[in-house]
Amino acid sequence: MPLPRLFDAALDRLVLPGYSRLGYLARSAGWTSLPDGTLTGRTVAVTGASAGLGEATVAGLVRLGADVEMVVRDRGRGEAARDRVLAAHPGARVTVARCDLSDLADVRRYAADARDRLIALHGLVHNAGVLPAERTETAAGHELCLATHVLGPFLLTRELLPLLRAGSPPERPGNPSRVVFVSSGGMYTASMHVDDPEFLAGRFSGGAAYARTKRMQVVLAELLADDLAASGVVVHSMHPGWADTPGVAGSMPAFHRITGPFLRTVQQGADTAVWLQAAREPGRCSGVFWHDRTPRPTHYLPRGVESPAERAGLWALCVDATAA
Template sequence: MRLTGALDTLLDRTIVPGYSRIGYVVRRTWWSDDVPDGALAGRTVAVTGANSGLGAATTLGLARLGASVRMLCRDTARGEQARADVLAACPGADVEVEECDLSDLKSVRAVAARLRDALPGLRGVVHNAGVLPPERTETAAGHELTVATHVLGPHLLTAELRPLLVADGDARVVFVSSGGMYTQPLRIDDPEYRRGDYNGTKAYARTKRMQVVLAGLWAQRLAGLGASVHAMHPGWADTPGITDSLPGFARVVGPILRSADEGADTAVWLVGAPAPGRTTGLFWQDRAPRPTSYLPFTVTSEADAERLWDYCAEATGLA
């Protein structure tokens, strides 16, 4: 076990082996807690950004565990195609497409209301939807697009679905973050990236840091209510998020990129396995908890974390 732990840490710290398919393949050999098919029968999970990449792979993984999955998609036509692909791979699965643009708070409230009307409870919410714009863009409500999609939308959706999560009794909320967040501190002094020259990759990493901090805050608020909250990062997976948004990076590491299913594995496991329900507020990769910071300047103080909560509450109208 000590040797395995040392190897796991080495993979994590050296980044390229740990984040690539190499890390997944090596770590897969020592996992002993696979979730059996049917483990989520009778339970419902909502997945945002489910029309492609990690979201579609997460939907398929959950469907194979017997879950009913609500695919929350901005583009419902692409969502329906993804649904058809899931049904082809998992005949008889219960998957439905719901229109939802995470960057639009009205859209978030609308889908949450529909789900509250239709469902008695919700086993999980996987906050997967993501964007990486090349230039600074604002939503109709005046919020920078990455923070609206990665932070404000998920925050509001979690709040709106809280009654369903509590009703389940063993619910899981999962924020799909990114290893890129290790490069950025919590910029609560400039959450909307109004200062300096805008950089899409940096904006993405900043909001992924926010997600990890927000997951910890939600874990505190839902503690003792039958819902655990976690963040995870999928490593480097062969998905549109990398191949379309970072084509140069994708060309370099293409041969060792993970498949979408491999990237989604930990998110599916966090929703389906018993062990994650006994903890909360952790940051995971390849089914193991990871540090949230390696560099001193990226460590978040409790005061700044609470400032993030206040910002999210005010921006989403929950204050």
């Protein structure tokens, strides 16, 4: 039986119970599982697929029958992850492709290669993520969180649009191609700061840069959803709660130590990203922010809601920064 709506919302607002494995266990008791084979015939690309939630998303997608393109920045780590997926799912159809999402030239190179190799894409999961200790710039001079979470995914979505459109032919409506941004509940703590997207002003904090760009991902999903409304491609964002991954253990050791027993497994954290590719409901809407298979508010207070000028500023930033 689904969780009563008020109880579900209370878990969400209290953060720890909702984001931890307790929230997942309480909510998932009311879910019907998607049958194996739901994604047969569909091809989905997952970025940051060499570890953590990305690898678990790949495993969840192949369990449902999808062909999966594992997009990784290090081929060795990617192939090791692929071998773990194949050991658990013998016969799964997975390819490993190299792409550093923070490097716009590499994103262009990878997308051109994907357009040569693939006939269509039915899904794209923007999962690659970083939480740097210090302000770091990419070769093109962009702050690393901005490049990895926002500029790279924006460019990749646009470059892969011909494949995503081919996955949603107008003569077969009802099951559109789906782009999903894996954001974070941390985005609730931040506004976008489009006036200083490269985090040049003030003292740099990796956590703040992470939260700002995770907020940008949620707004960008809404903007792309509008932009692609007529294309047969839907765009969503989601947050996974708190899951026990190499990233959390390495970037936030104190948090990992304290919350350890309550953290979700990677499968639990990846569940909504997989579900968004496969379930009917997210195929019928676009531009929605999800957690545990349920639409969630993007703000809890009116203060901090993005103005039209800030939203336009984010779009202009992405278009300008990714122009060839």
